[in-house]
Amino acid sequence: MNRSKILAKAKTWFPFYIFMLPGIAYLLINNYLPMLGLYMAFTKVNLVDGIFSGEFLGLQNFKFLTMSSDFPLIIRNTLVYNLIFLILNPIVGIALAFFMNELGSKKILKCFQTSLLLPSLLSIQIITYIVYAFLCIDTGIMNKTILPTLGLDPVKWYTTPEVWPALLIFVHFWMRSGFSSVVYFSSMLSISPEYYEVAELDSASKAKQFWYITLPLLKPTIITLMIISLGAIFKSDFGLFYQVPLGNGALYKTTQTIDTYVFRGLTGSGNLGYSAAAGFLQSVIGFVTVILANWVIRRISPDDAIF
Amino acid sequence: MKNFVAIVLAAFMLVSLAACEQTESSSPSSTLESADSVQSETKTVSGVDNSEPVELTMVIQTDGIECADNAMLDEAINELLNEKLNVTLNIKRCTFTDTRTNMNLWLSSGEPCDVFNSWFSWNTYKDYYADLTPYQDLMPNALEALGNFISNGYNGDQLLGLPAIKDWVSYSCYMMRKDIVEETGMNPEEIKTFADFEVLLRKIKENHPDMYPLTNGTAGRSTLFTSTVNAREDGTQYMTDMCIGTGLGIGLMDPATSSEVSCMFFSDFYKDTIEMAYRWTEEGLMYDSSILNGFEQVVAGTAAGYGTSYKPGIESQETVSCGTEMVAVCMPDPKDGVLVTNTNFNWGVNKNCKDPERACQLLDLLYYDVDLNNLLSWGIEGVHYIKTDDPNIIEYPEGIDASTVSYYSWGKWELPNNYLQYVMAPSPSNLWEEMDEFNMAAAPSKALGFVFDTTPVEGEITAVQNVITQYDPGLGSGTLEPSKLEEFQQALLDNGVQKIIDEAQRQLDEFISNKQ
Amino acid sequence: MHKPKEKTVYLAVSITMLTICALAIIIPIMIVFMSSVSDESTVIKYGYTLWPQKFSLEAYDYILTRFDVVGRAYAITIGVTFVGTLVSMLISSCLAYALAQRNLPGRKVFMFFVLFTMLFNGGLIPTYYFYTTVFHIKNTYFAYIVPNLLCSAFNVILLRNYFANSVSPALRESAKIDGCSEFKIFRSIIVPLSTPILATIGLLSAIAYWNDWQNALYYVDNAKYASIQQVLRNMTNNISYLANTSSVPSASRQVPGLTVRMAIAVLSMAPLMIAFPFFERYFVKGITIGAVKE
Numbered sequence A: 001m002n003r004s005k006i007l008a009k010a011k012t013w014f015p016f017y018i019f020m021l022p023g024i025a026y027l028l029i030n031n032y033l034p035m036l037g038l039y040m041a042f043t044k045v046n047l048v049d050g051i052f053s054g055e056f057l058g059l060q061n062f063k064f065l066t067m068s069s070d071f072p073l074i075i076r077n078t079l080v081y082n083l084i085f086l087i088l089n090p091i092v093g094i095a096l097a098f099f100m101n102e103l104g105s106k107k108i109l110k111c112f113q114t115s116l117l118l119p120s121l122l123s124i125q126i127i128t129y130i131v132y133a134f135l136c137i138d139t140g141i142m143n144k145t146i147l148p149t150l151g152l153d154p155v156k157w158y159t160t161p162e163v164w165p166a167l168l169i170f171v172h173f174w175m176r177s178g179f180s181s182v183v184y185f186s187s188m189l190s191i192s193p194e195y196y197e198v199a200e201l202d203s204a205s206k207a208k209q210f211w212y213i214t215l216p217l218l219k220p221t222i223i224t225l226m227i228i229s230l231g232a233i234f235k236s237d238f239g240l241f242y243q244v245p246l247g248n249g250a251l252y253k254t255t256q257t258i259d260t261y262v263f264r265g266l267t268g269s270g271n272l273g274y275s276a277a278a279g280f281l282q283s284v285i286g287f288v289t290v291i292l293a294n295w296v297i298r299r300i301s302p303d304d305a306i307f
Numbered sequence B: 001m002k003n004f005v006a007i008v009l010a011a012f013m014l015v016s017l018a019a020c021e022q023t024e025s026s027s028p029s030s031t032l033e034s035a036d037s038v039q040s041e042t043k044t045v046s047g048v049d050n051s052e053p054v055e056l057t058m059v060i061q062t063d064g065i066e067c068a069d070n071a072m073l074d075e076a077i078n079e080l081l082n083e084k085l086n087v088t089l090n091i092k093r094c095t096f097t098d099t100r101t102n103m104n105l106w107l108s109s110g111e112p113c114d115v116f117n118s119w120f121s122w123n124t125y126k127d128y129y130a131d132l133t134p135y136q137d138l139m140p141n142a143l144e145a146l147g148n149f150i151s152n153g154y155n156g157d158q159l160l161g162l163p164a165i166k167d168w169v170s171y172s173c174y175m176m177r178k179d180i181v182e183e184t185g186m187n188p189e190e191i192k193t194f195a196d197f198e199v200l201l202r203k204i205k206e207n208h209p210d211m212y213p214l215t216n217g218t219a220g221r222s223t224l225f226t227s228t229v230n231a232r233e234d235g236t237q238y239m240t241d242m243c244i245g246t247g248l249g250i251g252l253m254d255p256a257t258s259s260e261v262s263c264m265f266f267s268d269f270y271k272d273t274i275e276m277a278y279r280w281t282e283e284g285l286m287y288d289s290s291i292l293n294g295f296e297q298v299v300a301g302t303a304a305g306y307g308t309s310y311k312p313g314i315e316s317q318e319t320v321s322c323g324t325e326m327v328a329v330c331m332p333d334p335k336d337g338v339l340v341t342n343t344n345f346n347w348g349v350n351k352n353c354k355d356p357e358r359a360c361q362l363l364d365l366l367y368y369d370v371d372l373n374n375l376l377s378w379g380i381e382g383v384h385y386i387k388t389d390d391p392n393i394i395e396y397p398e399g400i401d402a403s404t405v406s407y408y409s410w411g412k413w414e415l416p417n418n419y420l421q422y423v424m425a426p427s428p429s430n431l432w433e434e435m436d437e438f439n440m441a442a443a444p445s446k447a448l449g450f451v452f453d454t455t456p457v458e459g460e461i462t463a464v465q466n467v468i469t470q471y472d473p474g475l476g477s478g479t480l481e482p483s484k485l486e487e488f489q490q491a492l493l494d495n496g497v498q499k500i501i502d503e504a505q506r507q508l509d510e511f512i513s514n515k516q
Numbered sequence C: 001m002h003k004p005k006e007k008t009v010y011l012a013v014s015i016t017m018l019t020i021c022a023l024a025i026i027i028p029i030m031i032v033f034m035s036s037v038s039d040e041s042t043v044i045k046y047g048y049t050l051w052p053q054k055f056s057l058e059a060y061d062y063i064l065t066r067f068d069v070v071g072r073a074y075a076i077t078i079g080v081t082f083v084g085t086l087v088s089m090l091i092s093s094c095l096a097y098a099l100a101q102r103n104l105p106g107r108k109v110f111m112f113f114v115l116f117t118m119l120f121n122g123g124l125i126p127t128y129y130f131y132t133t134v135f136h137i138k139n140t141y142f143a144y145i146v147p148n149l150l151c152s153a154f155n156v157i158l159l160r161n162y163f164a165n166s167v168s169p170a171l172r173e174s175a176k177i178d179g180c181s182e183f184k185i186f187r188s189i190i191v192p193l194s195t196p197i198l199a200t201i202g203l204l205s206a207i208a209y210w211n212d213w214q215n216a217l218y219y220v221d222n223a224k225y226a227s228i229q230q231v232l233r234n235m236t237n238n239i240s241y242l243a244n245t246s247s248v249p250s251a252s253r254q255v256p257g258l259t260v261r262m263a264i265a266v267l268s269m270a271p272l273m274i275a276f277p278f279f280e281r282y283f284v285k286g287i288t289i290g291a292v293k294e
Helices: A003-042 A060-066 A071-103 A106-121 A124-135 A141-149 A161-189 A193-201 A206-231 A238-243 A249-255 A258-266 A272-300 B002-019 B035-041 B070-085 B096-108 B122-128 B133-138 B140-153 B178-184 B194-207 B268-282 B294-300 B314-322 B356-368 B370-378 B431-441 B455-476 B482-494 B497-515 C003-036 C040-046 C058-065 C067-099 C107-119 C124-133 C153-166 C169-177 C182-193 C195-211 C214-219 C228-244 C258-292
Strands: B054-062 B087-095 B115-117 B172-177 B229-231 B237-239 B241-245 B250-252 B261-263 B305-309 B326-329 B346-349 B393-395
Touching (some): A003 A060, A003 C067, A060 A258, A060 A272, A060 B455, A071 A106, A071 A206, A071 A258, A071 C003, A106 A161, A106 C003, A106 C258, A124 A161, A161 A238, A161 C003, A206 C003, A238 A258, A249 B455, A258 B455, B054 B356, B070 B370, B087 B096, B087 B356, B096 C124, B096 C214, B115 B356, B133 B356, B178 B326, B194 B268, B241 B497, B250 B497, B261 B497, B268 B482, B294 B305, B294 B314, B294 C040, B314 B326, B455 B497, C003 C258, C040 C258, C067 C107, C067 C153, C067 C182, C067 C228, C169 C182, C195 C258
Parallel strands (some): B054 B087
Antiparallel strands (some): B172 B305, B172 B326
């Protein structure tokens, strides 16, 4: 490549680097600089001496996670819930977006969208109270109204671990599906109506249109969101898994995840090295998973890989 | 000269440490006699030059609700401190729910927090405190007010913190609605065992079938104090000392006479209690709520009583919250209260404080100055409270009550010396005398002053703590079948509870032999 | 022939499904609202109900007596949400637009740079350390807006996908030939074509700013300048803390009752319900643009 070509190229792309500058600078300051603090995961933290001057311990902090006899159970819960969310998230989000797209009337659309988004404005404490309003043993709506109407016996919800997988999944979607449906909906709006018009001329059914037009055009969004969720495969929503079941230990079997384990174990000692180690481990596993997933996708359909 | 004083004081410390061994401890409350006369007797401190103005920062906890008059108070406090110590005090008010996080942040970035308390995490925070041993001669009044109890502020031979003077005795009780207890014809003072108590609860249930006779005090906490009491053969109860960690159920089961460390969850008393709790819950005698406090349930009329920790004056305090007269059923006899290591709550000076001498002077003032303490706890006289004929008792000014007053301190109880605070009517005038008597009457635990260093077994503690949260709340509240106890105990063993006990025993033995 | 019929069937199914979902959300929220206007004792005694058993405005009274605190906090949060959302949209969409250029040299590296921030974070303590000791944002207006919320990798990636897949590169090329600068192209061609995604990102970041309590709590010392979520959180959070920490005495009885907590939830939702139509306009505009194009 000769000089003038390089210059021309630089001239073409220079404005785009200016576009990027504020965002990249912000991420450097807000995200990359504090990552130096991950060093705490390998030390005995003493805050007064400074976060980088703790005694170096190597991998010692990481051992505490494996010390529990319930280690396999904790890992299983964390992974299985995340996998379920991973698969159901796009299905629920796209379904809702699809229904919204069918409405046509803007007023009705507005009503539905507002109501679906309401839960994302509620703090986790309030969601906890709402769940409690339904599940409380003696005054809860389930035991007092719904189950008797159906002719069923009351259930001791907060001490029956078996019902919680379904409950947690329900609450998760109750809280989050409005959010993801908005994302999918805006992607759907970007699909040019021409595609559908052509399909109509060929008298393709709605189902076919969805399958052959909408879904393929949503594919990049779906893949991106999935890869992002894979990054959190080892993390869990503390509010959902701890506060919604009222931190009840009797539900441990189906509600204990890595984050709740760390919380329950460290409320007394507050060992910052341990919590940093747990966070670091969660990130590393998420990172490896994302790299793998991206690699696989690049093999199958290079355009959809996100980096 | 200064060194000489320090040596004398160090000698005094040694003597008082030894004195700890004896059952009779000297009263820490010479300040009690008459709050006003103390100031005139105040020991003057020489040797520190106060001519330079100094700015210090102190951290206190609040419930996060901003009081309209905080700024006014800060001004009044600073006026007082400027005059007495030439100190300008910057008060950082910190929501108690976020204390630990905020403290960690401040400490990590070296922000000033010169005088702060350990907020129940002595073990974590003790490394952040400056050694006050060299400054003891600057705090004569604080040391005198604390007496023997200063030993709780020591870590090895370093004085790292000063314990707050408040209720020191670990002791629990059950608050019951007086009218409902009277209906049963039983005398609450005669109830000394769970068997007696069960009779009372049953009678209440008979009279009021739509009510739970007993519930939890604080939302989410167990009603029964399974892990802090133990019982003799006749069923009468006494307090244990969970010196290794309340959450772990590990400590001294008979703290007044034996220094043997064991785990509560393997005791017979625990087994009996959880069986009883299960029975009570099945029969509707007891109910644990995760989101409601005991007093809220009493106000709503769904419960007749709840479990709470005892301190003198509790009856009038709870009567106010419940809106109906309450009476305490004290199950461990008050004489069976135990003076425990309250090292979780100490005041100290930050290692990075630029002027520790002046900070120590401030601490000293906080331990004896009546005006300063009442400014912090009640506000300004005539604005936030008024005095009554009784010199100890205060009231709210006309037209103002606890919910409308424009300054209040959530953390009154955590201020260095509670005994200096006025008493708000209708609490009894002799509240602090009673508190002091209560503190002094209790037998000191063998582990008094001991701080468990968790470092060697932290991984095990994390695992064991998780096991306990899995079983204990359910078993203790009677919602989990007692048959699960074996599973619980096995899980504790699998996760290394024995290693924690052994380590604790080793450290405690060493502590005791060093003391002798 | 069958077309209109099919359309009606889909419309009917859509409305039914959405109605079920909306009811599943609205009924619980109605319960929150109704218990906020109920008498405290009856709520404790009989549980939450869809209609108040005994009507009472005591909870709102309680909050109104603290109006100076609540009102100030509202004002702060509304200001922060407004400014923060605008700045955040600007920074994120510029970054995303550059990343959407398929041939940009180093695109993959920058993409990875952005994505990596979703996987690793230093945690609260180091973040605070650098913001306060290096950038000194403590107790400034930046404290509300800058930490963590200004540019999220998630939003950048969503925007990039939209720009890359839904805005035709041909448009840019032709504008380029007409002599437009890149900045002008972005402003007058790309932005107007991207209203649906910009509205989405705006909404998501407005929700994030509205719900944020951490920045004000950690980076602003004076509780006088608390954000609304922080005030609300302080009023509701104390109970769960007391439950988890056995050593703190329950001496404090300032914790407001159940109905107050519910009233707080209602008040924290209300402003977004008012602001929502503003974003909604842009969604609708997105639809119109699509329809007119043909």
